[in-house]
Amino acid sequence: MTNAIPSSPALTADEITYEIRHGRDAQNPQVFARINGELKHLPALWLRERAQSNDQINEINRQRLFNPHQLPLVLKLIKVKWCGDDQKQLMILFSDGYEGAYNIEKLNHDLLPTQPLPIRKLWKSDLSYIPTYSWLELKDPHVTLAAVMDYLQFGFLIVSDTPLEKDSILKVGRHFGFIYSTNFGDYFEISSRPNSNDLAYSSVALTPHTDNPYREPAPGIQLLQCLLNETMGGLSTLVDSMACAEVLKQETPDGFKLLAEIPVKFEFNDAEESLSMLRPILALDAKGDMLGLHYSPRLDKLPLLEEQILQNYHHARNILAQLLLDPTFQITLRLKPGQCILFDNCRVLHGRTSFD
Known part of the structure; x- marks a missing residue:
């Protein structure tokens, strides 16, 4: 198991101090905040x-x-002073005529970073810790919190001893969130069916993929529950796309960029539904950090690009495919009745071996 690069220690409000500075003749006051040792100017706007x-x-x-969007384009501070015996408030007069008190504890809220989530722990096939919790134990809120923390770090967890009634997966799902109904219903049963509208209903092996990339929004938390397993084969496989993407970015930064920028068409069609979505395979946030991916070789279609760009794109896609199929990155599980896997559909790819 490899850990992502740790973020800097969480900042506390005690580490934020404020300064008032003036120009010549005590004019043009400015407010500064010293955050974790770094001095930052707080503009009037x-x-x-x-x-x-x-x-x-x-x-x-x-x-x-x-409506702050209608504030003057040029806005200045006219007067700034500390007020209150504890000096926990700034009284500020602005050039638009507004004057008000500012509680610095409330300002701290906007200066502190968003409450950090647990650091993702990237994993491969040698993962020694499989986060597993008993359904009965999850009645304790503290146990549920621990399970959620594991889910956020590893992207999946296993719940054992779940009820074996046909629709009990809904009870498990509602314990962690709300159920998102789709054209497949609130839930669906996996079994081999002739002439089915999805390969999931067949006995063939399914390579690692994310579900429903043709849907917006794509499913978030997915649940796979075993009620009965008397087949030969049908092992569940999981792959941490974050671990694979790190290798992809190291091997071909330009290829990583292509997969994050060029949208492909994901499409699903049957006799009653037609769903499609244009989106890149790799999903990044506004800072360029990876959020996850949308990946299903059974459902995507190459965009029409200039031939050289198309070849470069396919080269990157080919490297990603090899990484996702590499046993080094896969863990394999045989689910027992009552076991349920919860996984982040946009991070952890799932698949299965063929079954009889």
């Missing part, structure tokens, strides 16, 4: 948007009573 008085903010729901 940034402060004005965060007005805290009751004539600017609804006291109950804390929503604005003014």
